Amino acid sequence: MRIETIGINHKTSSIEVRDKAALGPDRIGEALNHLLHCHNNEGAVILSTCNRTEIYLSPLHHGSDEKLRALLSDITSLSAEEVSSAYIFRDEEALNHLFRVSSGLDSQLLGEMQILAQLKSAYHTALDQATTNNILNKAFLRAIECGKEVRHRTAISQGAISVASAAVQLATKIFGTLEGHHVLLVGAGETARLATKYLAASGVKDWRVSNRTEANAKVVADLIGGRVTSFPPSEDDLAWADVVLSATSANEPVITQKVVKAGKKRRRSMQLFLDLAVPRDVESLVKNIGDTFLYTVDDFQEMVATNMKAREREAVRAEKIVQRTVEEFTEWYQENRVAPTIRQLQEVLESIRIAEVDRNVKRFKEADHDQVDRFSKALMRKVTNHFVANLKRSSLEEDDLSIAKAMTLALASDEDDQVNEVLEQLNHELSH
Amino acid sequence: MNLTVYIILPVLLILASGGLLGYWIFLFFNPDRKQEESATRFGFYLSLLFLLWGLGVVLFQKQAPVLNIGQLLVFLGVLIWWGQTYVQRRVRQRMLVILPLAVVVVLLLAGMINGLKPLHIPESVLGGAATFHIMLSMAGVAMLLGSGVYGAGELTLHRQIKRRSFGRWFTHLPSLGDMDKLRRLTLFSGWLMIIVSLALALGGMYMEGGANDPLISHLHPMLTLAGIISLLVAADKFRWLAQQKLAFSSVLLSALVLVLIVLSVVEIFWRNPS
8 A cells, every 4th residue: 555654652652762762843854855855755743742753655565663663763863772662554454454543543641632733733833844745734634534533433532530630620620610600719829820721721710719828829829820828728718719729738627627618608609629739638528518629549549540540441432433544544545555547548539429429510500519428428438437437346346456557558648658657556556 | 264273283283293203212222422413403393383373373263372272282383393493493402302202292182182173162261361371371281290390300300310321311401400490490480470460360360350260170179389489499509409309399299289289270171161
């Protein structure tokens, strides 16, 4: 099929090796041109992310594994030993791998969305550098479609798979949108800051920050546009907050059931406590208060595990979509091999048709000229379709290009320059 | 025409609704966003088919489809489905479609079994004011039943979140906030419709200078209902109760509405058929 890939990812290599192999945008253009010029390649695309570096090639002839490893080593400066663990796929296997990558099935976090954007970006870079060919164009466009289809038709990307995103998923499941809701942040450490990023991205704008060291609270408050409040948070703060996110390093709970109950008397709507601290910041009795939800790190880990299991179940359905896409692509490819012959056939028949119509049209009344033209076109279409169907069938079902070759020769005229080109392509395919 | 309006179209409606219900149940176990969009679109066409039936009945019998129990049941199903279609366009409620759709299918079947062709039309349902009163009451009832569905959804999701159960219901139900908004919207609209409808009926009776027995006995449960709804609406408006308790009250209310509406309908059509 003339497509092959070599690469390393999180399954084959350590993070150090992956870092070393990663190609920044400034180096990819040069690497692509190198690939196109120093090997028997017609096309090249490089996909380089923090978790994988992969080269997709469309060669005239498949090279040996050693040559491919040398190529990867050349452009990434990995040692021979480091590239020895690289995986190599050819033809259908390469396509299957590409479609699995775009679908998030090969990602470290199963079903993650980012890889699809990264794949698109890699393809567009190759397009800008003019290093793609017909096969790679089709393969990458199908990969992007396949990635989208998998995400639309399965729930593989649904459900949070990190503690911070699970906290936001829970908050949105309770409140719908987080826009217009109040968040009280207790603690100003790394965990609290990370969680605020996710919440801010979900539309939270009203913040209060409570921290033992007020200066740190002020830094975080300035960062997120909130205001500093007392530590531990007061009844008033707890009555105000819809979501309380706590992540301090205190050894004793900083939010007690008594204070929450007191705050609760002044509010009727639901309240969510996200306790991301170990040991816990919020007294466990808080969960018994009506319309109050208390979630801890353990709960979120359970949520993440459940979501992962659900994604794994969906992966089975996603694999079927990938498999079907590979089959469709293979079918397209088999048909595409005879496309030059079909074009040649159409051109020859069309020129004959035009010549014959021009020669005989005077025999008919002027009013009938249109009808003659339509009739001749319909006739030629019937003849062409008959040949095209047989050509495609021989290529697709019997993997036989000899009929296409014979037809190309039969259709060739003395002054036809294109015929050599078509024959060369067919010979090339036959050699595969 | 007789056959089309009372048999063919209703059978088509049952088949289409049943098919759509099966489709949504299939999607519950095999989530697929593209197919969900198709199912939603199909639901919209179904609501148009309902409209066609409604128009057909009105044109044919020169009366709204409220002349016997069968028509009332189907009309209630139509209203529930229209309300559901409207909400579906505003909030992606996905699997919450199954419950109202099942109710619609049951109502359509019950309506067909009871017969749609009116044989004995009670005098109390004839006339423009009576028709308007009945239609508005039915719309109000549909709204209140909707608030019960959203209340039940809220209670289910609340329970799932408290129990740390992150299964299908957790994934497929809309958020608690969205369901609460919808529950309140349907409750307030239902209350308004029932109150206006009752005011019209009472006004009409006052204008006539008296009332016959069947109407008064029919009004008793309706007045009780209006009182209970008003109390619940006030509790919701002023947040006298916690959200979970309000949701529970909505579920109880919709159950009560069903009982009272059955009593009312029985009163009008069976005890006083003419």
